[in-house]
Amino acid sequence: xxxxxxxxxxxxxxxxxxxxxxxxxxxxxxxxxxxxxxxxxxxxxxxxxxxxxxxxxxxxxxxxxxxxxxxxxxxxxxxxxxxxxxxxxxxxxxxxxxxxxxxxxxxxxxxxxxxxxxxxxxxxxxxxxxxxxxxxxxxxxxxxxxxxxxxxxxxxxxxxxxxxxxxxxxxxxxxxxxxxxxxxxxxxxxxxxxxxxxxxxxxxxxxxxxxxxxxxxxxxxxxxxxxxxxxxxxxxx
Amino acid sequence: xxxxxxxxxxxxxxxxxxxxxxxxxxxxxxxxxxxxxxxxxxxxxxxxxxxxxxxxxxxxxxxxxxxxxxxxxxxxxxxxxxxxxxxxxxxxxxxxxxxxxxxxxxxxxxxxxxxxxxxxxxxxxxxxxxxxxxxxxxxxxxxxxxxxxxxxxxxxxxxxxxxxxxxxxxxxxxxxxxxxxxxxxxxxxxxxxxxxxxxxxxxxxxxxxxxxxxxxx
Numbered sequence: 001x002x003x004x005x006x007x008x009x010x011x012x013x014x015x016x017x018x019x020x021x022x023x024x025x026x027x028x029x030x031x032x033x034x035x036x037x038x039x040x041x042x043x044x045x046x047x048x049x050x051x052x053x054x055x056x057x058x059x060x061x062x063x064x065x066x067x068x069x070x071x072x073x074x075x076x077x078x079x080x081x082x083x084x085x086x087x088x089x090x091x092x093x094x095x096x097x098x099x100x101x102x103x104x105x106x107x108x109x110x111x112x113x114x115x116x117x118x119x120x121x122x123x124x125x126x127x128x129x130x131x132x133x134x135x136x137x138x139x140x141x142x143x144x145x146x147x148x149x150x151x152x153x154x155x156x157x158x159x160x161x162x163x164x165x166x167x168x169x170x171x172x173x174x175x176x177x178x179x180x181x182x183x184x185x186x187x188x189x190x191x192x193x194x195x196x197x198x199x200x201x202x203x204x205x206x207x208x209x210x211x212x213x214x215x216x217x218x219x220x221x222x223x224x225x226x227x228x229x230x231x232x233x234x235x236x237x
Numbered sequence: 238x239x240x241x242x243x244x245x246x247x248x249x250x251x252x253x254x255x256x257x258x259x260x261x262x263x264x265x266x267x268x269x270x271x272x273x274x275x276x277x278x279x280x281x282x283x284x285x286x287x288x289x290x291x292x293x294x295x296x297x298x299x300x301x302x303x304x305x306x307x308x309x310x311x312x313x314x315x316x317x318x319x320x321x322x323x324x325x326x327x328x329x330x331x332x333x334x335x336x337x338x339x340x341x342x343x344x345x346x347x348x349x350x351x352x353x354x355x356x357x358x359x360x361x362x363x364x365x366x367x368x369x370x371x372x373x374x375x376x377x378x379x380x381x382x383x384x385x386x387x388x389x390x391x392x393x394x395x396x397x398x399x400x401x402x403x404x405x406x407x408x409x410x411x412x413x414x415x416x417x418x419x420x421x422x423x424x425x426x427x428x429x430x431x432x433x434x435x436x437x438x439x440x441x442x443x444x445x446x447x448x449x450x451x452x453x454x
Binding site: 072 | 241248304312314319320
């Protein structure tokens with residue numbers, strides 16, 4: 001793997017007095033795909049939001065390609081897909097993608113939007129307000145929104161959750177393509193099999209602490225709960 | 238940013254309908270409290286107008302950042318290269334346009350129901366409207382950003398903003414009263430637009446400097 005795309009050093013994050021993240025030190029190499037695992041409340045979303053520049057932290061250092069996550073350069077290279085789909089209900093699919101394309105400074109907005117609408121199978125409903133979309137259609141639009149500016153760092157918070165089969169296949173395809181073009185991916189998930197199938201590295205967080213980080217091994221792939229049994233206090237569910 | 242908000246507003250008409258109706262309702266109600274055709278009406282006209290505009294404005298800037306909450310659109314924006322200050326100023330610009338639309342409709346109604354000639358100093362009145370409305374819009378956007386994640390946002394936002402708007406509203410009321418009055422504009426009266434301009438410059442600068450802190454930290 002190449003140099004580190006993401007470097008986290010001695011990171012502490014508090015919500016009031018509660019330490020949501022404790023002394024996290026993690027390096028994610030450029031071009032790798034890191035599956036961020038852990039139970040509900042472990043700190044996965046908190047870490048992803050810090051990497052996306054959405055949440056401040058109290059101690060430590062976080063860099064994306066050597067820049068602060070809040071820096072414009074870091075945000076230009078990153079694509080974030082959180083729990084929400086991040087599109088406006090009262091705008092059409094075309095208007096949503098065009099808006100975010102302009103926000104990301106893409107040059108040929110119309111062509112990019114048309115290409116991505118076709119890519120995610122929404123070209124026939126391009127002029128329909130998102131309010132009238134089905135759940136699956138919204139999910140696919142969200143993928144287009146997050147991927148259309150070809151981000152070099154993808155930060156995905158439980159991206160497989162609530163996706164239908166078509167959207168899961170689409171997301172897997174997009175992630176594979178992103179890896180082929182050298183993008184760095186960090187995705188948090190409860191779906192161990194899907195995550196371990198595409199991940200090159202794994203990081204396990206429990207109670208805000210990093211319990212394990214390293215390469216994904218064939219043993220993990222054959223027994224997805226192995227990591228939990230070996231590195232957490234409670235073992236796998 | 239502003240274009241996106243205005244496109245949504247044109248489609249939904251949430252803010253303009255509510256603020257316009259509220260402003261017109263205030264003006265109509267006050268037409269019963271005061272004799273709208275009395276000769277001294279011009280002494281109250283400025284205050285009356287700006288009370289209507291300020292309270293109607295709350296309905297506009299309350300929706301400003303609230304519009305970004307569904308589907309976590311605010312996260313999508315903050316994780317993009319768009320600067321936080323561009324986000325706040327874009328909101329302010331959209332709020333400004335919406336407020337101006339409400340004010341123009343209200344002025345038209347005002348001219349019908351009250352014995353006031355509001356076209357006597359059209360450019361000075363337009364400038365006053367623009368300066369004061371920008372101040373309301375930018376302050377509404379800054380504090381809209383600050384309160385966006387509060388549970389009692391709709392209650393807190395006006396409570397915080399109105400005391401801060403007092404200097405702006407005083408300047409707007411005084412100069413509007415002068416413009417709608419019978420006496421010519423004295424050279425000392427131009428102090429009020431200068432106050433409005435200073436207010437706008439200060440709070441626009443504050444919004445640019447503090448946007449990132451407000452929205453992320």
